[in-house]
Amino acid sequence: MKIRRTSAAIAVAATGALLFSACSSPAGNEDDAESTETTAAAEVDPDDPCKQDTGVTETADGNVSFSVGEDEFLGYNSVTPETYSTYNSVVTERILGGFWYFGVDGTICHDETFGTYEVTNEDPLQVTYTIADDAKWSDGTDVTVADFVLSWGAQAVPSEADPETGLFNHVSGLTYGEYVPEGPQGDADGKEFVLDYPTVYADWEIQVEAPMPAHVAAEQAGMTTEELVTAIRDRDYTALAPVAEFWNTGWLSASGELPDPALVPSSSQYTFKENGWTAGQSLTLTANEEYWGAPAATKELTFRFTAADTHVQALQNGDLDVIEPQATVDTLGQLQAIGDSVTVLTGSSLTWEHLDFNFREGNVFADSLPLREAFALCVPRQQIIDNLIAPINPDAEVMNLREVFPFQENYDEVVEAAYDGRFDEVDIDAAKAKIAEAGVQTPVTVRIGYSAPNPRRTDQVALIKSSCDQAGFEVQDVGAADFFDNTLPNGDYEVALFAWAGSGQIASGQNIYATGQPQNYGEYSDPVVDEAWDTLASSVDPEVHLEQTKIIEKQLWDTLFGIPVFAHPGVVAFNSNLQNVRDTATQSTVVWNAEQWARAS
Secondary structure: OEEEEEOOOOOOOOOHHHHOOOEEOOOOOOOOOOOOOOOOOOOOOOOOOOOOOOOOOOOEEEEEEEEEEOOOOOEOOOOOOOOOOHHHHHHHOOOOOOOEEEOOOOOEEEOOOOEEEEEEEEOOEEEEEEEOOOOEOOOOOEOOHHHHHHHHHOOOOEOOOOOOOEOOOOOOOOHHHHHOOOOOEOOOOOOEEEEEEOOOOOOHHHOOOOOOOHHHHHHHOOOOHHHHHHHHHHOOHHHHHHHHHHHHHHOEOOOOOOOOHHHOOOOOOEEEEEEEEEOOOEEEEEEOOOOOOOOOOEEEEEEEEOOHHHHHHHHHHOOOOEEOOOOOOOHHHHHHHHOOOEEEEEEOOOEEEEEEEOOOOOOOOOOOHHHHHHHHHHOOHHHHHHHHHOOOOOOOOOOOOOOOOOOOOOHHHHHHHHOOOOOOOOOHHHHHHHHHHHOOOOOEEEEEEOEOOOHHHHHHHHHHHHHHOOOOEEEEEOOEOOHHHHHHHHOOOOEEEEEEEOOOOOOOOHHHHOOOOOOOOOOOOOHHHHHHHHHHHOOOOHHHHHHHHHHHHHHHHHOOOEEEEEEOOEEEEEEOOEEOOOOOOOOOOHHHHHHHOEEOO
16 A cells, blocks of 8 residues: 655635636646656656646546545535535536636636636726636637626526525525625626726635536526526526526436436546446446536546545445545554555545534524533533544544634634633533523423534444433434435434535635524524624734634624534555546535546556
8 A cells, every 4th residue: 555645735815816826727728749658657746736637638547436426416406505515526527627726735726728817906996817728618609707797696686575684595585695795797708807896895706616517507597698697797587587497497307317417517638428327336427528618538537426434445446446535543554455456545635524503493502502502511522523533534623713713823812712621531520400490490401413424423332322311411413414405404403414525615614603504404594693794704914813703703702603523634555557637625525626637557
């Protein structure tokens, strides 16, 4: 076994220069007259967080397989609250291209194959975007301004009946429209548009997501693309009703049922393979022959829907080529036993484990801070680290924040301002006293939900039960395969155990903790938190970000939104005959550059 440790110098986005700088990827659309290799032969700088030119000019036959877990693919539209997860985006990010992507350490990298953008005015902020002349959907339709108007409209047009919610079921709600009220300015069929920000948005650079095809949505709604753009800009609800209906549901899929290829064109290196989805088993993508930039290095990329606890064996058997297994106590030992045919990468991760309370009406924890405090006093966080995490990462520690990681620069300063250590140690007697203060009958049933099977989370729940049942709780393990589809969005739990996978964004937490936001599954609400997020999100000043983060973190502890547990250690393993597999600390997972994976010749 070959083991390499990668360190992620995680960017905290702590300078105003974030407004004007980022990495650029090679354009990838200029022929290299001296290179005819079909596998990656170019030297790759491991210190460059962005994708680099690997010398590939032609797609090689073959297949590379990976599994993010057993959760099925849900659909081409992965930005609804129901589909927004790494399980889905690992696929759609291979199919839908955009102006930027996250590098391995959270750096915002520019994809100049797709297009370019520049700040054309600083105060007020104005950004001009130029789509590459040869950027086309795989059906031959140009990628145009219309695609970005649809993307904006899906996050800007409120429901006619309820202005507080969106007409489109977008995971980010109406955030884009709040900060860019006029939307992309430019001809619908053109290649250049301008965004004007009356109020600066801290994460403006990642606001413009990889777009969905506007011409498809328009056709499904019985209109032209130009008519669609006009309807969005004019808030024509009659015209937009069928558009929103299609956007919300028409790009989602039943298990094993690939959509009509005409509905799901690609703007990146891969597209869906015909008959490539076997329900419960795998989904295969194939190289997009119409892609205008550097081609996919390997023709087929297969995502297998397999349980996390089978990945190491599947890698050894050759059923998987690349895995990103959950880092359990046994994982590294199992990988080491395979030998040099496998290469292992370990490093930092911007993914973190947490226990979230359910604040929905009628839930036992909703209106009782003492009861939430009782539960926090009995959760054995340090024991969870000692038993399950430290054997993989000896430097692991209990995580006491949500927006800053223990390995980031400002962590200690924010902890000092926000958290006094009151829940560091298990205190069963104090927990019993808090339950008595809450005035509820014991035992108090606490269903802990998570996505199962997941051995590490099963072990965590067992440790929590062993401790908290002593205080007067009755912890029930209700882990389920449909946790993200049903349990979490329906609020069918007292405590939710899962991880947020981040990439170093500044204001993304607003969507989780602010009142009424789409990812605030437990329906938590606090005016201090809401106001602090509004202040943070509307500034590019790192000092403002830091001070508001302190306020947010303190209030989340004082009101006990939930309990942070630990930052995930990262482990990647792959067949040693593969080239260009690079670990990342971000939510994109190791497949962030899968189009560059190639077999050694």
